Each structure stands twice: as C-alpha cells, then as structure tokens.
C-alpha cells in the first residue's frame with residue numbers, strides 16, 4: 001500500500017487518494033487547427049513510463065486538493081510530492 | 096507430431112517408467128535472420144507463431160522471450176473464457192476465439208483443460224438488469240449463446256450464493272453464457288509452444304529485446320541480449336511492456352500499464368462448479384480442479400510495472416466475495432500475485448499495422464486477453480502474413496484513436512476480465 005505525502009495534510013494511506021495519471025499534459029489552445037492525429041495524441045497517447053514518473057493525485061477523501069508525485073513505477077517508491085506551483089523544471093508541461 | 100500425446104503413448108511410457116519422454120519444446124538459440132520475429136513468449140505471441148506456421152506456411156519464425164514462456168500475464172491470470180461482449184466488433188473477435196478454444200486441445204495435441212462450466216455476470220440493480228437484457232439480446236443477434244436468468248434460477252444452480260433480498264447489494268439476476276468457462280493457463284502457453292516448435296518455430300527464451308532497428312520507415316530487426324536478429328517483419332506481443340517496446344521504435348501508444356492482482360484460497364471440496372462475476376460489487380470467483388477458490392477483481396489505480404499491487408485492493412476484493420458468498424468467510428487465502436496489464440482507453444485491444452512498415456502491434460488486452468489467446472494469434476498471424484488485417488481485427492486498429500472509431504466495451508462487458 002502506498003503512503004502518500006499530501007503537501008497540505010502530510011502522510012496518509014493510499015485509500016484516501018484518487019489517481020490522476022500522467023502529469024504535464026497540456027490542453028492544446030486551438031484544437032480546431034490540429035490534425036486528427038495531433039488531437040488523438042493529446043486525448044489518448046500516454047508516456048506510460050517504466051521508471052521514474054511524474055503523476056497527479058487528488059486527496060479526494062481529505063482536503064480534495066490536486067498535487068504532483070514523483071514515483072518509481074517499478075519499485076513504487078515515492079521520491080517526491082509537491083504542489084503545482086512549485087517552480088521546478090520537473091513541473092513544467094512535458095510531452 | 097514428433098512426440099504425439101495419446102492414451103497409447105501414456106501406457107507405453109508407463110511401461111518404461113516414463114524415462115523415454117522427449118522434451119516437449121526445443122530450446123533454440125537465435126539465427127542471424129528470420130522471415131518474422133514475434134517479441135513476447137506469452138500465449139498470444141506463441142499462438143501467433145503457431146498460426147503463422149500452420150495457416151500461412153511461414154516456417155522461419157522466432158519467438159523472442161525475455162524470461163520464460165508463459166511467465167507474464169498468461170500464467171498469472173484467472174483464466175475466464177467467454178465471448179459475451181456487447182459490441183459486434185468485440186463479440187465476433189472473442190467468439191472466433193471461443194470457437195478455436197472448443198477444438199484447441201485436439202488442434203495442438205495438448206490438453207488445455209478447457210472446461211465449459213458457464214459464466215454468470217450478476218446484476219444487482221434495475222439498471223444492471225437492463226444492461227444485461229441489452230447485452231444478451233446483442234449476443235444472440237450475433238449468434239452467441241446467452242440467456243438472462245433470475246435470482247431463483249441462480250440460487251438453484253449455485254446453492255451457496257447469497258440471493259437474500261436483504262443483502263446490501265441484492266442479486267436480481269444474471270446473464271449466463273453456458274459455453275463460457277475456464278482453461279489451464281500454463282497448458283495454453285506450453286501447448287502452443289510445443290505445437291509451434293514442432294512446425295519449426297524457434298522459441299528463444301532468456302533473450303530480452305533492447306532495441307528495434309529501422310531505417311526509412313522500414314523495420315530491419317531487433318537488438319537483444321543475445322545479439323542482433325534480423326527480419327523485416329516484427330510483431331510486438333508484450334502486454335504490459337507494449338509502451339516500452341513501442342518507444343524503441345519512437346511510437347506512442349494509448350496505453351497505461353497497471354498492476355492486476357489475483358488470489359487463491361486453500362483447497363476445498365467442490366463447492367462451486369461455475370464462474371461467478373459481479374461488476375457492481377467488483378469481484379469474481381471460480382474453483383480450480385485442485386479445489387482452490389480463484390478470485391480476482393479490478394486493477395490497482397496507478398501505473399505499475401512491479402507485478403505487485405496494494406493491500407487495500409486485496410481487501411476490497413475480499414469484501415466483494417464475502418458479499419456474494421458469506422459462506423466463504425472462514426476460508427483462508429493461500430497465495431496472491433500480480434501481473435502488468437496494458438489498459439486501453441476503450442477496453443479493447445490493438446491488433447494492427449503501424450505507421451512503420453513491417454512493425455505490427457498486438458497489445459491493449461488489459462485485464463481480459465486470456466480468453467482471446469487463440470483468436471488473437473489467429474488474426475494477428477493473418478495480419479503479419481498478408482500485411483493486412485483480417486476483417487475480424489480490422490476495427491482494432493491503432494488509427495481508431497485518431498479517427499474516433501472507438502469500440503467502447505468499458506461498462507458494457509460487465510467485469511472487464
């Protein structure tokens with residue numbers, strides 16, 4: 001079971017959280033100028049990283065805030081968890 | 096067959112103390128090049144190699160497996176086989192597979208212990224029952240056996256199930272597919288491997304693919320832990336690792352790999368002679384020939400390549416089983432494990448050509464591909480051999496994620512396995 005550190009509330013059981021998947025997916029500003037492939041890429045294509053991965057979690061049974069977690073998807077070890085506004089290069093939208 | 100199994104061969108070998116059995120599978124080392132390479136020695140990869148050799152006359156084939164054959168999801172799953180999906184595209188694909196299951200032990204001369212003991216998909220609410228009516232009607236229009244049964248009929252067939260109306264989630268009825276059932280997962284991998292090996296397919300174990308070689312949008316082969324192997328046709332059939340392998344060819348996939356766990360109890364005397372699944376309380380159960388209860392539920396929510404999941408998922412699943420079978424409350428659980436399932440946005444597989452010539456994908460089976468093993472191999476072999484999908488797998492293309500022609504089986508097919 002994961003022990004997740006909510007940046008607002010501290011460490012809590014995984015059961016208090018819900019998962020929000022890959023972080024840094026930015027909604028295209030002008031969908032109407034995209035090709036079907038580009039729009040499909042935004043909607044469906046995912047990194048699905050094996051290794052260190054930045055993902056979103058929501059403290060849904062707690063403070064209900066969204067935040068970011070850096071986690072190894074093989075060992076499940078959580079490396080870091082932080083708010084969206086941390087000025088951090090990791091935190092920028094990525095593709 | 097070099098080593099045909101039969102009642103007579105059993106008797107003959109008994110007289111020589113079973114010392115004269117030949118190895119069932121030739122363990123091959125890689126040759127320099129092949130007409131086709133299948134990456135991934137799970138059931139789907141091995142079935143693909145078998146049907147390529149048998150139906151399409153391609154004999155110079157390698158199956159490249161990083162661990163041992165059938166060590167992935169194939170030998171980690173709870174073996175439910177059925178074809179009662181909602182949409183025509185999906186139900187025809189799974190039904191093709193079910194028909195192949197019905198003759199499989201004979202076809203590959205290996206007892207896969209396919210047992211058509213029936214599968215019940217329970218309904219607990221009025222809306223569940225409406226969905227069941229709709230799915231059963233759709234199945235019948237597609238020529239697939241299906242019926243709706245009520246709580247009384249369920250109780251009669253499954254005496255230990257709790258059909259009391261005072262249950263928290265009362266059972267109102269179910270869909271029943273009588274031709275559905277279970278099979279022996281290891282036997283499926285071994286049987287296809289042996290049959291393919293007999294047709295000259297090289298089965299190369301302990302050989303990890305580390306890169307995909309291509310130039311000018313054409314595949315030329317793979318790099319492996321046993322060196323470079325050339326081929327201008329490569330099929331990726333690696334389940335939870337599909338995104339990792341696709342990335343080697345700079346291809347992005349609409350998949351997320353999740354842990355999916357299963358659980359087995361201590362052996363009991365026969366108590367359950369069918370398969371029971373419930374989407375609403377989210378659990379399913381059958382009993383193995385050894386007497387163990389085989390139990391499973393949903394994926395762990397996060398991306399995970401660790402072949403393990405969280406304890407809260409186990410707890411949730413046990414609660415669901417207790418809701419259905421309070422009688423099992425004191426049964427002790429013996430073993431638990433996880434696999435890595437490649438979940439797609441529409442809960443349907445990708446069996447497809449790719450934008451790269453000579454690269455083919457068979458993935459996205461997620462939590463429910465065991466039932467499709469023979470059918471998946473059959474259509475994928477066709478796709479590789481002809482460089483064109485069969486009409487059964489044409490709708491399962493990678494392009495559907497840009498055209499929008501998804502085949503949404505999420506809620507429709509009851510519990511996803």
Ligand SMILES: Cc1cc2nc3c(=O)[nH]c(=O)nc-3n(C[C@H](O)[C@H](O)[C@H](O)COP(=O)(O)OP(=O)(O)OC[C@H]3O[C@@H](n4cnc5c(N)ncnc54)[C@H](O)[C@@H]3O)c2cc1C
Nearest residue numbers: 135137138139161167168169172173175304434464465466
């Ligand atoms: C707990 C659990 C329960 C399930 N229950 C059911 C069920 O009841 N009914 C059902 O229909 N389905 C079920 N499934 C799903 C089913 O198991 C899978 O969809 C199916 O077995 C996938 O088969 P496969 O051959 O594609 O994958 P796998 O058997 O996983 O084979 C893929 C192979 O690729 C190999 N590989 C990966 N990377 C590399 C590399 N770089 N180089 C070489 N080889 C590589 C792996 O080692 C592996 O052996 C379940 C799955 C799990 C985990």
Ligand SMILES: [Zn+2]
Nearest residue numbers: 006009059063
């Ligand atoms: Zn919080």
